[in-house]
Amino acid sequence: MRTQPIDRAAACLPKETRAAVYDGAKAGHEKRTKLLFDHYADPNRLRALAGEVKQHVVENLDRYLPALEAKFLENGVKVHWASTAAEACEAVHSIMRARGATRLVKAKTMVSEEIGLEGYLRERGIESLETDLGEFIVQLDHDHPSHIIKPIIHKNRRQIAETFEKNGLGAYDDEPGVITRRARQYLRHKYLEADVGLTGANFAVAESGRIVVVTNEGNSRFCLAATRCHIALVGIEKILPRDRDLALFLNLIARSGTAQQLTVYNEFISGPRAPGQQDGPEEMHVVLVDNGRTDVLATECRDILRCIRCGACLNVCPVYRQAGGHAYRSVYPGPVGAVLSPLLLGKRFPEKADLPKASSLCGACNEVCPVNIPIPDLLLRLRDRAHTEGLPSPGTPPMGAWALLATQPTAWKAALLGGRMLNHLPTGLIPVPALRAWESRHVLPRWRGGEFRKWLKMRRQ
Amino acid sequence: MLAADRKPVAGKRVQLMVTCLCDAFHDDVAAATVEVLERLGCEVDFPEAQTCCGQPAFNGGDWHASRKVVRHTVRTFSSGDPVVVPSGSCAAMMFHGAALEFEHEPDLGDIVALGRRTWELGDFIVNGLGVRTWPGRFDATIALHRSCHTRGTGTGDAIALLLSSIEGVRLVEFGEGEQCCGFGGTFSVAFPHISGAMGELKLEHVRAAHPDVLVSGDMSCLMHLGGIAAKDGTALRTLHFAQVLRDAAAGLP
Numbered sequence: 001m002r003t004q005p006i007d008r009a010a011a012c013l014p015k016e017t018r019a020a021v022y023d024g025a026k027a028g029h030e031k032r033t034k035l036l037f038d039h040y041a042d043p044n045r046l047r048a049l050a051g052e053v054k055q056h057v058v059e060n061l062d063r064y065l066p067a068l069e070a071k072f073l074e075n076g077v078k079v080h081w082a083s084t085a086a087e088a089c090e091a092v093h094s095i096m097r098a099r100g101a102t103r104l105v106k107a108k109t110m111v112s113e114e115i116g117l118e119g120y121l122r123e124r125g126i127e128s129l130e131t132d133l134g135e136f137i138v139q140l141d142h143d144h145p146s147h148i149i150k151p152i153i154h155k156n157r158r159q160i161a162e163t164f165e166k167n168g169l170g171a172y173d174d175e176p177g178v179i180t181r182r183a184r185q186y187l188r189h190k191y192l193e194a195d196v197g198l199t200g201a202n203f204a205v206a207e208s209g210r211i212v213v214v215t216n217e218g219n220s221r222f223c224l225a226a227t228r229c230h231i232a233l234v235g236i237e238k239i240l241p242r243d244r245d246l247a248l249f250l251n252l253i254a255r256s257g258t259a260q261q262l263t264v265y266n267e268f269i270s271g272p273r274a275p276g277q278q279d280g281p282e283e284m285h286v287v288l289v290d291n292g293r294t295d296v297l298a299t300e301c302r303d304i305l306r307c308i309r310c311g312a313c314l315n316v317c318p319v320y321r322q323a324g325g326h327a328y329r330s331v332y333p334g335p336v337g338a339v340l341s342p343l344l345l346g347k348r349f350p351e352k353a354d355l356p357k358a359s360s361l362c363g364a365c366n367e368v369c370p371v372n373i374p375i376p377d378l379l380l381r382l383r384d385r386a387h388t389e390g391l392p393s394p395g396t397p398p399m400g401a402w403a404l405l406a407t408q409p410t411a412w413k414a415a416l417l418g419g420r421m422l423n424h425l426p427t428g429l430i431p432v433p434a435l436r437a438w439e440s441r442h443v444l445p446r447w448r449g450g451e452f453r454k455w456l457k458m459r460r461q
Numbered sequence: 462m463l464a465a466d467r468k469p470v471a472g473k474r475v476q477l478m479v480t481c482l483c484d485a486f487h488d489d490v491a492a493a494t495v496e497v498l499e500r501l502g503c504e505v506d507f508p509e510a511q512t513c514c515g516q517p518a519f520n521g522g523d524w525h526a527s528r529k530v531v532r533h534t535v536r537t538f539s540s541g542d543p544v545v546v547p548s549g550s551c552a553a554m555m556f557h558g559a560a561l562e563f564e565h566e567p568d569l570g571d572i573v574a575l576g577r578r579t580w581e582l583g584d585f586i587v588n589g590l591g592v593r594t595w596p597g598r599f600d601a602t603i604a605l606h607r608s609c610h611t612r613g614t615g616t617g618d619a620i621a622l623l624l625s626s627i628e629g630v631r632l633v634e635f636g637e638g639e640q641c642c643g644f645g646g647t648f649s650v651a652f653p654h655i656s657g658a659m660g661e662l663k664l665e666h667v668r669a670a671h672p673d674v675l676v677s678g679d680m681s682c683l684m685h686l687g688g689i690a691a692k693d694g695t696a697l698r699t700l701h702f703a704q705v706l707r708d709a710a711a712g713l714p
Contacts, residue, residue, distance in 0.1 A: 003651060003652065003653055003654070004651045004652055006652070006655070007651065007652040007653065007654045007655050008654075010652075010654050010655050010658075011654040026637075316639075318640050318641050318643065318655075318659050319652070319655055319659075322654075322655045322658050322659065323655060357522075357648075357651060357652075358652065358655075359645070359648070360609070360641045360643060360644065360645025360648045360652075360656070360659070361520060361609070361645055361648070362609035362612075362640075362641030362645070363609050363610070363612045363613075364609070364612075364639060364640070364641065366612075367612055367613070367639075377561055380519070380520070380522075380558075380561065380562075381561075383520070383521070383522030384522050384523075384524040384562070386522055387521075387522035387523050387524070387525075388525075393521075393522065393651070394651060395647065395650050395651025395652070396521045396522065396647050396650075396651055397521070397647060397650070398523075399517065399518035399521055399523040399526040399527070400523075400526055402513075402517065402518065402526070403518060403523075403526035403527070403529045403530055405512070406481075406512040406513045406515070406529075406530045406533065407512070407529050407530060407532075407533040409509065409510040409511075409512065409537075412512045416484060416485060419485060434647065434650045437650045437653065438649060438650055438688075440653070441653055441656075441657045441688075441689060441692060442684075442685065442688025442689055442691070442692055443687075443688050443691035443692050444688065445486045445487070445684060445687075445688070446486070447485060447486065448485065448486055448487070448488045449484065449485045449486075451488035452479060452483065452484060452488035452491040452492060453484075453509075455488065455492050456492075456495065456507055459495075
């Protein structure tokens, strides 16, 4: 019986990588849970509330997006709308071209990964440098992030030290402090040389036109302090209605993402440098990125747009822990990625229709999600969609014959008795492929079909 | 996960949904369920036409096929009495999954009504009937695996409450208890590597706690874990909690 691509990827994952992913994910989950339950009597009520706020935003984007744009303009921010990845990349490029800029420093943003910004700019002679330590290492390695907030969860420090050595950042030394210092020294000059600083936004507040960026390394702050032009790439679903909603969301994102009460650096940016202000970029642009999000909005899986990219569902997911992020072949891996990544493809959904299968539907993701996204329900909806569209699904037995049997009690009872032949068949001859496949890793229990019904009849007599 | 407006239990007549797994493989669990319910004074009706809750096709993505089976189940359990099922997974299918796949169907109301009166066995005993202790004696150190479909329901705590009330039972915790055993229905066939690794990890944690027996409210998890253990040649004693309750009270009047 054929198996699924993610299972095959997991089977090929080097032991060392799997251990790094497993340990990193597990530690992240356990710290988070302790913190949430130590600090709040009923964190589940917070999750539910935050979910309602974001669902409200998602369902009223038509109202919130123009309101946000108006506030941006009022604050002196230039607004660019990008409906595709190419348009978003082009918007960034044209801003840089207009300034004659050739160097860009980047804080961590998943949207930039999603639109393939680095490659786009590289082809046009523009250097875009990752300044988040994990993303910087990924960039040096020509690798891809395998986790939403821990991009190098799949690497250990020995591998990182080798990468640094290969790239001329000093002789091999796997002491984390040394690695960090070397990255800092290298990056410090780059900030000063760059003309443009690019960030994402964890939240964009409609009421004030404020964008919020949370980090732990201070690199976003350097990006903003050292450059004269700030570009923020903002997914259109990143909106919160009011500034006061940040109280809820900053508490949740830090605890859910990195098990902190509050992230170390929290930037609240409401425009370019104002007259009289000493610091800050003189020019600020926001690129509002759709790139498939309105297509998602049109589906019954729109709840996934609540996601605040904390990575808690990846950390708790047993499938992610075994397979690692690259197995998902997507910028967004794990449970959230299994829903979001195929949906963001729009008409090319079939290319990733296998992702929603990569779940035992255990529901742990829903239990930890800070915005209470019913991820298992969404995975199931996408499985139904894939089946309805007639897409193949290796390893999933056809259900037609089973449904026929399970709707005809007489046939069902006959099958209960007939199944006993399984007890006398050598494994290789079991006529049901799924059972035969199962037998390769399990001892099948003895078939006892009909025994209970017989017992009950005797008892009733 | 649980329907918030569950129909309170009135009277002692119940309909037993035995699950297809118990119907085909685990007749002793089915029998234990009957004996446990009868000990509680319930009059147990077993609708002969029952087959399966419809979950295999629901999880497999064939909602069209699943709905046919769910409709059959609704017809089969048509009396207004509570439906009791010795599986958190099948119960969740009835009160959550079925409603999801019938969202746009004209007979959604019938599905929701059945879901409102469907109970997992432990949940029924503790939260439906209000029984909080179990008589008799069962001398064993027990590791209780809380199956995933009981997340957010009263089932896990109900089973733990009943077991811990039995004289001689010692419940032991084990590592990463919130993690899935790896069964997941057809998941275990389509993702054999990941499913197997999850199962082995669960067994490792369970064994580290040195229980005499691994107990759960779902035979699917136990079939998976017990099946892997047996394949390794390191058999693990597994019991459904209904078997523990029955055996504890055996010989009592």
